[in-house]
Amino acid sequence: MxxxxxxxxxxxxxxxxxxxxFVEHHSKLQLAGQVDLGDDLGAVIQQGSADxxxxxxxxxxxxxxxxTILFSGAAAVVGTTGFTPEDLETIRxxxxxxxxxxxxxxxxxxxxxxxxxxxxQAARYYEYAEIIEYxxxxxxxxxxxxxxxxxxxMAEEREKFNVGTNDQVANVxxxxxxxxxxxxxxxxxxxxxxxxxxxILGDKGQYMTIRHDSIERTSYMPGVLMACEHITANAExxxxxxxxx
Numbered sequence: 001m002x003x004x005x006x007x008x009x010x011x012x013x014x015x016x017x018x019x020x021x022f023v024e025h026h027s028k029l030q031l032a033g034q035v036d037l038g039d040d041l042g043a044v045i046q047q048g049s050a051d052x053x054x055x056x057x058x059x060x061x062x063x064x065x066x067x068t069i070l071f072s073g074a075a076a077v078v079g080t081t082g083f084t085p086e087d088l089e090t091i092r093x094x095x096x097x098x099x100x101x102x103x104x105x106x107x108x109x110x111x112x113x114x115x116x117x118x119x120x121q122a123a124r125y126y127e128y129a130e131i132i133e134y135x136x137x138x139x140x141x142x143x144x145x146x147x148x149x150x151x152x153x154m155a156e157e158r159e160k161f162n163v164g165t166n167d168q169v170a171n172v173x174x175x176x177x178x179x180x181x182x183x184x185x186x187x188x189x190x191x192x193x194x195x196x197x198x199x200i201l202g203d204k205g206q207y208m209t210i211r212h213d214s215i216e217r218t219s220y221m222p223g224v225l226m227a228c229e230h231i232t233a234n235a236e237x238x239x240x241x242x243x244x245x
Contacts, residue, residue, distance in 0.1 A: 081145030106145030108223030
């Protein structure tokens with residue numbers, strides 16, 4: 001059994017610390033380096049002969065980070081959010097040029113990805129839908145990448161949601177949340193949460209809630225492992241854990 005050499009980028013963050021601990025205690029993985037703000041990511045990759053870099057950093061540096069990883073000779077597993085369709089096309093070109101794969105996932109929690117797939121199926125049958133996501137107070141972006149991805153998947157099944165909602169008078173601007181294909185997205189930020197999301201779908205005389213709660217960051221690790229194993233064996237761009245479940 002081959003062991004994957006892993007560099008963790010964002011190693012001093014809470015998620016990064018969880019990944020470091022996971023790598024250090026897993027028989028299939030070997031910690032080849034830890035990187036954080038001020039460190040030379042490319043140099044650490046090359047010094048450690050890394051097979052893959054697991055990145056949990058910040059959205060504003062997402063493209064520079066991916067480019068550095070791929071052109072330094074490693075595959076990338078990225079949990080940072082904010083990637084646009086244009087970003088993905090650029091990365092696809094880098095993957096082709098370097099021969100190193102890139103796995104990007106808005107969420108690496110298997111249960112959360114299943115929740116998204118269930119919501120996509122339900123969207124065929126419900127015209128009304130809202131998404132509420134809950135994260136800790138230190139998460140900088142909103143709504144979460146998971147919420148956006150869920151809305152994207154639901155919109156593949158129905159062009160427009162909530163067309164019959166009569167919300168015309170705003171007592172407080174923005175209180176109906178963000179809008180994606182008519183789906184209302186709401187972001188909660190406060191201590192006590194790690195990552196939770198619920199999708200509420202309604203029709204006459206009924207409503208259904210699909211919810212997933214992550215109470216510890218260790219819940220991300222099985223998905224991270226799956227992504228590392230897949231992308232080191234396949235020089236391609238993968239966006240979303242659902243593609244390998």
